[in-house]
Amino acid sequence: MQVTLKIERYNPESDESRQETFTVDVVEEATLLDVLDVIKDEVDGSLTYRKSCRMAVCGSCGMRMDGAAVLACKTPMRPVVEAGEVPVISPMGNLPVLKDLVVDMEPFWAKFRAIKPYLDDGGEEPPVKEWRIQQEELDRVMTEALCIQCGCCVSECNSMEADPDFLGPAALAKAARFVNDVRDRGGKSRLEIYNGPHGVWDCTRCYFCNQRCPKGVHPRDAIAKVGAAIYQEGMHSDGGARHAKVFVKSTHQTGYLLETHLVPETVGAVNAIKEIPFALRLARAGKVPNPLKPHKAKKLDEVRKLNKLIESQEQATLEAANAGPTRPPADPAQAKESE
Ligand code: SF4
Ligand code: SF4
Ligand code: FES
Structure with missing residues (x-):
């Protein structure tokens, strides 16, 4: 089957980011990691990502597909191809990117x-x-x-x-x-x-x-x-x-x-006083229930x-x-x- 991926690339030497599109032929059972391997072997040897066990055990190959974190070796590509999708592959979030799909752990x-x-x-x-x-x-x-x-x-x-x-x-x-x-x-x-x-x-x-x-x-x-x-x-x-x-x-x-109990009992009476202007705005919008009843x-x-x-x-x-x-x-x- 033919798979097309858009991959977020980052070059730390030039501090440049870009998105690159790759299309390769892979076997029907290919995972996302297999596709990346084919791209690296046959198209662009500089593509950088982590891998080791290839069987969802070592935890190396975390990355994002269309914004959601996945293990590349546990993500079959056939459903993606059948749906006619061209997913965007990017590094995991909340961790600094070192190069392409590799983050600093x-x-x-x-x-x-x-x-x-x-x-x-x-x-x-x-x-x-x-x-x-x-x-x-x-x-x-x-x-x-x-x-x-x-x-x-x-x-x-x-x-x-x-x-x-x-x-x-x-x-x-x-x-x-x-x-x-x-x-x-x-x-x-x-x-x-x-x-x-x-x-x-x-x-x-x-x-x-x-x-x-x-x-x-x-x-x-x-x-x-x-x-x-x-x-x-x-x-x-x-x-x-x-x-x-x-x-x-x-x-x-x-x-x-x-809510009228939640704020003072959570942050204490003194700190709750600071929230009075906010409480008044809520009250004006009809969002504060009667505390006495x-x-x-x-x-x-x-x-x-x-x-x-x-x-x-x-x-x-x-x-x-x-x-x-x-x-x-x-x-x-x-x-x-x-x-
Ligand atoms: S997603 Fe988080 S909790 Fe789950 S295996 Fe990975 S590191 Fe552990
Ligand atoms: S805030 Fe973070 S730790 Fe808490 S449920 Fe959401 S993802 Fe999990
Ligand atoms: S390569 Fe080990 S978890 Fe994917």
Whole structure:
């Protein structure tokens, strides 16, 4: 089949960007990576991109096709050709471009280093050989462990676009992998990193990271797990945590989100005063409900049932987490017996 691609090129030496169109013949099963290989081998050897495993394992070949991050080696081109499309191939977003489709991954790795991406055993030595954990305990971190650090989620993150210091979906998904690992003893000191400035509460919940992750890691869901762990530890000082708290309270009391409570209870009374001009503009536009007579949802009991259901699910998760790892007994003789 014949494939035509428009490729965003960038030459760092001349600091020039341009879009170039290539048409090549490839086999019907060709992926985007195969097409790039044919272009590089037969048309333009200077085309630059990353690749290694060719099987969606190494995470090297992240790039954008028509503005959406993909793994080139996991993207079949036949449907694109059949639809008569000429896609634009460009480098991933939110990371500096080095050349053509290659981005600098250093800011990505810096976020990983910042979240302490290793088990903290609290200085405890396993008494016999190693810590043992049950399959169901391992299952709790398996989704996040699927991450291949490709950066596709980071490429699509709205929050990182606005705040490049936001820890971001990939690093926070890795954080969830340790928060929920029964062997980890990082506790509050670990959570403090994720609860701080540029941490979990900076996520706008746009869910693009879930949508684009090629490995089903669901980074946004992982961020929610970290937020829940922070909340359960009683760490409510951050504005994001306070926002979550008043959100739950407001929906429980009225079935609605009460904006008149949300701002002062999130940012504090003093800071809320600064928002008065904005509040007045909203009021003039008829967008501020009467704070003295808040309206209530007709089916408030349904909302409360949902709140209760979520609370009970969170409690079950917490109890499972507190059960701790199945560790071998400290006495080696006893361990031998149990074997
Ligand atoms: S859900 Fe949060 S982390 Fe994911 S892309 Fe959106 S802002 Fe970024
Ligand atoms: S979470 Fe998914 S998209 Fe993000 S780096 Fe990991 S594998 Fe890639
Ligand atoms: S080449 Fe390894 S993930 Fe695509």
